[in-house]
Amino acid sequence: MGLYIARRLLQALGLVFLLSILFFALVNLAPGGPLAGYGQSRHVLPEKARILKRQLGLDQPLPLQYVIWLAGNDWMRLDTDGDGVLDSYGARRGVLRGDFGFSFSTRAPVMQEISQRIPNTVYLMLTTLLVAVLIAIPTGILSAVKQYSFFDILATTFSFAGQAVPEFWLGLILIIIFYAWLKNPFTGGPLLPAGGMASLDTAFSLPDRAAHLVLPVLTGALGWTAWYSRFLRSSMLDVIQQDYLRTARAKGLKEHMVVFKHAFRNALLPLVTLFALDIPYIFSGAVFVEMLFSWPGMGRLYYQAALQRDYPVLMAILMIGAAFMILSNLLADILYAFLDPRIRLE
Numbered sequence: 001m002g003l004y005i006a007r008r009l010l011q012a013l014g015l016v017f018l019l020s021i022l023f024f025a026l027v028n029l030a031p032g033g034p035l036a037g038y039g040q041s042r043h044v045l046p047e048k049a050r051i052l053k054r055q056l057g058l059d060q061p062l063p064l065q066y067v068i069w070l071a072g073n074d075w076m077r078l079d080t081d082g083d084g085v086l087d088s089y090g091a092r093r094g095v096l097r098g099d100f101g102f103s104f105s106t107r108a109p110v111m112q113e114i115s116q117r118i119p120n121t122v123y124l125m126l127t128t129l130l131v132a133v134l135i136a137i138p139t140g141i142l143s144a145v146k147q148y149s150f151f152d153i154l155a156t157t158f159s160f161a162g163q164a165v166p167e168f169w170l171g172l173i174l175i176i177i178f179y180a181w182l183k184n185p186f187t188g189g190p191l192l193p194a195g196g197m198a199s200l201d202t203a204f205s206l207p208d209r210a211a212h213l214v215l216p217v218l219t220g221a222l223g224w225t226a227w228y229s230r231f232l233r234s235s236m237l238d239v240i241q242q243d244y245l246r247t248a249r250a251k252g253l254k255e256h257m258v259v260f261k262h263a264f265r266n267a268l269l270p271l272v273t274l275f276a277l278d279i280p281y282i283f284s285g286a287v288f289v290e291m292l293f294s295w296p297g298m299g300r301l302y303y304q305a306a307l308q309r310d311y312p313v314l315m316a317i318l319m320i321g322a323a324f325m326i327l328s329n330l331l332a333d334i335l336y337a338f339l340d341p342r343i344r345l346e
Contacts, residue, residue: 005334012326016319020095023318024066027311034058034104034309056104069315070095095319101312105305110316113301120197121285121297128217129282132224139225140232144240145259155229162226171219171292178215195294216293220286224278231274235267242266269336276332280324284317 034056035049053059057068072094093099100110143152175194182191193199193212202208239245240263248258285299294300298317305313 005330008330008333012330015326016323019322020070020315020319021066023315023322024069025062027314027318028062028065030309032309034311036309068092068094069101069312072097072099100316103305103313104310105308105313110312113313114298114316114320117285117296117298117301118283120295121290121299122282124213124216124290124295124297125220125282125285127213128220128286129224129278131217132221132228135221136225136228137232139229141236141259141264143229143233144236147237152233155233159226159230159233162222163230165222167219167223167286167288168292170222171215171289174215174218175292195292197295216289216295219292220289228271228274232267232271235270236263239263239267272332272335276328276335277325279328279331280321283324284321 035053035058050059057065057073060068069092072092092101098111100114102108103110103113106113139155143155146152178192179190179194183189184191192214194215195212197209197212198204199208199212240259245258245263248262249255283298285297285302287299287303289295290297290299291303301313302317304310305317
């Protein structure tokens with residue numbers, strides 16, 4: 001097991017390195033750029049635009065920009081502003097030493113921007129995932145055990161609808177219903193808030209935070225719930241037809257023990273892969289949900305950085321998401337061995 005994990009970690013490091021090259025090239029070669037807006041403004045002189053480009057390091061060749069982003073520039077003593085001294089934007093330690101640089105738009109350190117957003121995203125996405133799992137697991141199990149029943153037909157219809165409905169459309173419908181149409185019987189205001197994490201004109205309160213969480217969680221949880229329940233139903237149907245479950249029933253084992261102790265544990269194996277693929281979303285956020293409900297998280301930060309061509313922020317978010325994706329897949333492989341003793345990783 002230890003040798004397998006070490007080998008996979010080395011492979012993961014190589015993959016992250018290759019992805020960093022790919023992401024850096026795609027982000028920097030995209031049309032436009034951080035200074036595209038200045039070129040269309042009559043109030044910005046071309047000379048000032050050139051100075052700003054030099055200060056941001058955008059006048060260097062793309063391979064050199066990547067080396068500076070990865071390893072820093074203190075070893076090569078770049079003079080970005082022409083005054084013979086490394087300024088705050090020119091001096092960089094590089095990603096290898098934990099420095100993702102400064103945001104082009106806010107001039108703040110990238111890790112400071114991200115550290116302010118990650119807790120909000122984790123708070124939203126963990127709640128969404130928890131709600132989805134708590135609904136999807138019993139729904140999937142009951143649909144498989146009661147195959148072709150009314151409940152199974154209803155759950156299957158819900159699953160197909162949940163996978164087909166776009167998040168942005170569902171979010172708008174929920175806002176119209178719970179914010180515009182339905183009113184709070186005590187205050188006369190909207191039943192649920194339409195955006196933000198908390199009310200700006202009130203002190204901290206758990207009911208207020210919970211109210212702001214309802215609509216984003218419902219919007220995000222629908223797709224996960226539909227996908228997990230449908231996938232678990234299919235996996236359970238494959239497992240409950242196995243001979244060892246018939247043998248367990250023949251020995252007099254109670255049905256709930258057969259279903260939950262034996263069938264459910266083996267049906268979880270394919271579901272572990274889905275969980276592993278969704279773990280990065282807990283940290284990278286959901287762009288549509290966060291934009292629609294003005295949630296100050298990673299998804300909204302990524303969208304704003306993409307609009308402004310904020311290369312350092314984009315690269316940081318992409319690399320963090322890629323790293324979590326690779327590590328979560330490694331975690332899924334390890335969990336396979338614990339859930340099914342027949343699997344050997346070495």
